[in-house]
Amino acid sequence: MHRHLSKAVFLLAGLLSFSILVWPRAREPVYGGKPITEWLEGGYEPAAMALEEVGPSALPWVFRKLRHEHPRWDYWKPYVKLRQAVPRPFTHLLPSPRLTGFDEERAANLLIGMGPSALPALRQGLQDGNPTVRAACQMALAAVQPKTASVTQPPP
Numbered sequence: 001m002h003r004h005l006s007k008a009v010f011l012l013a014g015l016l017s018f019s020i021l022v023w024p025r026a027r028e029p030v031y032g033g034k035p036i037t038e039w040l041e042g043g044y045e046p047a048a049m050a051l052e053e054v055g056p057s058a059l060p061w062v063f064r065k066l067r068h069e070h071p072r073w074d075y076w077k078p079y080v081k082l083r084q085a086v087p088r089p090f091t092h093l094l095p096s097p098r099l100t101g102f103d104e105e106r107a108a109n110l111l112i113g114m115g116p117s118a119l120p121a122l123r124q125g126l127q128d129g130n131p132t133v134r135a136a137c138q139m140a141l142a143a144v145q146p147k148t149a150s151v152t153q154p155p156p
Contacts, residue, residue: 028061029054029057029058029061031050031053031054032050034050035061036050036051036054036058036061036062037061037064037065039051040061040062040065040102040110041102044106044109044110047110048109048110048113051110051113051114052113052114055114055117056114056117056118056120056121059111059114059118059121059122059125060121062107062110062111062136063125063128063130063133063136065102065107066102066103066104066107066130066132066133066136067130067132067133069102103132104132104133104135104136104139105136105139107132107136107140108135108136108137108139108140108143111136111137111140111144112139112140112143112144115144116144118140118144119141119144119145122137122140122141122144123137123141125137126138126141
């Protein structure tokens with residue numbers, strides 16, 4: 001019985017590993033040979049240009065970056081604490097933590113620059129479970145919707 005169970009576990013682990021390697025993942029959009037998240041780490045103007053060129057397909061990656069790298073509750077804080085607990089001679093073996101400044105205001109400014117093409121994704125972002133994503137979408141929608149309304153309405 002134990003032998004059959006170990007074979008089944010081994011087979012299941014193999015199938016799981018194979019499916020992880022083969023399973024198609026959403027590909028991150030690339031602009032100028034760099035993934036969109038690399039553009040988001042740079043300055044505002046290069047990031048805005050990359051987002052404008054890539055279009056709405058980049059928005060899930062902006063939201064993902066907000067969820068994982070917001071300065072208030074990013075995943076680097078626990079790592080920094082762990083790194084500080086490691087004895088000093090060994091800290092050089094660990095990667096240096098990244099400081100991030102990607103917050104809802106920066107994301108909202110980038111999303112506003114995308115204009116009306118981003119509206120469907122912004123509305124969907126209002127339903128996101130992360131409060132930072134919702135706040136960025138709310139700020140961007142507040143700025144983009146009045147602009148689109150004035151463009152679509154004929155002058156009096």
